[in-house]
Amino acid sequence: MNSRLFPVTVLVLVTAFLIGPFFIIVAASLSEGETLAFPPQGLSLKWVAKVFEVESFRESFAMSMLLAIGGTAAALALGIPASYALSRYRLPFGETVRTVVSLPIIVPGIIVGLALLRYLVVPFGFNITLALFLAHTALVLPYAVRVVSASLNNLRSDIEEAAVLLGSSRAGAFFRVVMPNIRSGILAAFILGFVTSFNQVPVSLFLSGPGVRTLPIDMLSYMEVTYDPSVAALSALLAFMSIGIVFLAERFLGFSRYV
Amino acid sequence: MFHNRAEALALALPAAVFAAVVFLAPVVILLAEGFRNADGWSVSAYSGFLSDPLNRTVFLRTLRLGAAVTVVAAVIGYAAAFAIVNLPPKGKGRMIGLVVLPLMISPVARTYAWIVILGRTGIVNQALTSVGLTDEPVRFLFTETAVFVGLLQLFLPLMILALISALENMPKDAIPAARVLGANWFQVFWKVILPLTREGLVIGGTLVFTGSLTAYITPAILGGSKVLMLETLLYQRVTVANDFVSASVIAFILIVMSFAANLLLKRLATARSKR
Numbered sequence: 001m002n003s004r005l006f007p008v009t010v011l012v013l014v015t016a017f018l019i020g021p022f023f024i025i026v027a028a029s030l031s032e033g034e035t036l037a038f039p040p041q042g043l044s045l046k047w048v049a050k051v052f053e054v055e056s057f058r059e060s061f062a063m064s065m066l067l068a069i070g071g072t073a074a075a076l077a078l079g080i081p082a083s084y085a086l087s088r089y090r091l092p093f094g095e096t097v098r099t100v101v102s103l104p105i106i107v108p109g110i111i112v113g114l115a116l117l118r119y120l121v122v123p124f125g126f127n128i129t130l131a132l133f134l135a136h137t138a139l140v141l142p143y144a145v146r147v148v149s150a151s152l153n154n155l156r157s158d159i160e161e162a163a164v165l166l167g168s169s170r171a172g173a174f175f176r177v178v179m180p181n182i183r184s185g186i187l188a189a190f191i192l193g194f195v196t197s198f199n200q201v202p203v204s205l206f207l208s209g210p211g212v213r214t215l216p217i218d219m220l221s222y223m224e225v226t227y228d229p230s231v232a233a234l235s236a237l238l239a240f241m242s243i244g245i246v247f248l249a250e251r252f253l254g255f256s257r258y259v
Numbered sequence: 260m261f262h263n264r265a266e267a268l269a270l271a272l273p274a275a276v277f278a279a280v281v282f283l284a285p286v287v288i289l290l291a292e293g294f295r296n297a298d299g300w301s302v303s304a305y306s307g308f309l310s311d312p313l314n315r316t317v318f319l320r321t322l323r324l325g326a327a328v329t330v331v332a333a334v335i336g337y338a339a340a341f342a343i344v345n346l347p348p349k350g351k352g353r354m355i356g357l358v359v360l361p362l363m364i365s366p367v368a369r370t371y372a373w374i375v376i377l378g379r380t381g382i383v384n385q386a387l388t389s390v391g392l393t394d395e396p397v398r399f400l401f402t403e404t405a406v407f408v409g410l411l412q413l414f415l416p417l418m419i420l421a422l423i424s425a426l427e428n429m430p431k432d433a434i435p436a437a438r439v440l441g442a443n444w445f446q447v448f449w450k451v452i453l454p455l456t457r458e459g460l461v462i463g464g465t466l467v468f469t470g471s472l473t474a475y476i477t478p479a480i481l482g483g484s485k486v487l488m489l490e491t492l493l494y495q496r497v498t499v500a501n502d503f504v505s506a507s508v509i510a511f512i513l514i515v516m517s518f519a520a521n522l523l524l525k526r527l528a529t530a531r532s533k534r
Contacts, residue, residue, distance in 0.1 A: 007342030014339045021372030028375050038375045082274035089267035097275045108473040111510040115285035138282040199365045202475045216367045235368030242363040
């Protein structure tokens with residue numbers, strides 16, 4: 001066996017397997033024909049244009065954005081103080097707290113969605129959008145705690161102790177000394193949370209109602225009825241959005257360190 | 260380290276209480292529902308669930324697909340991770356970027372691509388017909404094969420990334436040393452690489468296995484109602500039959516299997532490394 005040829009072959013095949021489908025989606029979305037096909041029949045942007053015309057896509061996109069940004073912000077608002085307590089304080093039942101906030105990552109999302117529907121929405125008349133928001137916050141919380149904890153643990157704690165000794169309040173030390181140092185960790189947590197929430201399907205499956213739907217759920221139900229290339233076009237657009245976000249994040253943050 | 264207890268609790272409690280109320284409590288109540296019937300506590304829901312042959316088929320299929328995806332991901336993962344680790348730094352960074360990238364793309368979009376590839380008029384069928392291997396299009400969609408391929412594509416990056424970091428932490432001279440001492444590549448893998456990267460394999464394996472067990476999107480798109488897995492069965496039971504008891508049973512099975520996989524693999528890792 002040639003010792004150079006083997007690794008190159010492996011890398012080419014694996015890359016083709018992982019990335020290839022993405023190119024096929026892009027190509028299929030540029031088709032002029034009425035049905036999904038590869039190679040595309042003719043070239044046109046009509047399916048890309050159609051994505052922006054479908055009203056339910058616009059609505060569910062707005063909903064997904066709202067949940068991803070709002071839910072991640074809420075998860076960080078809860079997660080940053082909790083991470084700080086876990087890494088800097090001798091917290092009673094610290095391990096229990098860490099387990100409880102990390103559990104949503106282990107329990108399948110579909111179960112969380114169903115449980116919220118059964119025991120919050122139905123009995124207490126909770127608004128579906130609010131339930132979705134709570135579910136997405138819970139889902140992102142483990143990532144927020146994990147990434148922020150990691151950057152806190154990489155930061156020496158004696159600089160804030162020094163700030164406190166020099167007369168700063170504990171809160172002042174946190175906002176003036178700690179926050180500026182973990183800013184890129186927080187940003188990385190935000191991006192990771194945003195992507196996780198935006199792409200999430202199972203949690204939102206049961207938490208959908210009239211006019212309340214996340215984009216991936218909307219795509220799933222759209223493709224059940226139609227086989228036209230507009231879902232391919234939407235998929236391609238979403239993929240480009242993710243690639244853009246990850247590229248910028250990697251450029252400015254060295255994002256892959258945090259994933 | 261600060262010692263102010265009240266401050267620590269004030270910082271940590273909101274997150275803990277939120278997770279307990281919004282997440283933990285509803286899930287626990289849902290699971291408890293599966294252990295009750297009209298007369299009180301009982302496991303009759305479980306015996307009822309498992310006595311249905313369809314449920315047993317779905318349960319075994321989910322386990323089988325999870326195991327198959329994990330094993331194949333491990334084999335490909337070792338080859339890919341080994342090749343990536345040995346690249347020059349710049350190429351290595353780029354390859355890792357290419358492996359991370361799919362993880363950020365919507366799984367619905369990634370799975371949807373397989374419809375184009377595996378469909379009746381998809382690329383695979385076009386190739387097969389033009390070579391003359393078949394006259395009629397082969398049905399790939401809504402088969403276990405399609406679900407297997409979709410799951411593998413979804414979770415392979417996790418295995419590769421776990422193995423890359425394990426291989427990077429391996430002592431640099433272990434492999435040349437074994438080679439100099441006359442080991443062939445098979446022995447090098449079995450006696451040197453595998454024991455030294457076991458932890459990474461366990462981490463990657465757990466992620467891939469539990470990810471496949473609890474997959475929803477892939478079986479929903481590529482399997483349909485012909486190839487149900489536990490999560491699509493759960494969804495179907497609730498939406499078609501309003502059957503919350505079965506849903507609770509499936510939820511419990513999924514959670515137990517996820518935790519068991521975590522524990523078992525952790526145990527395997529420590530038991531082996533102690534020898």
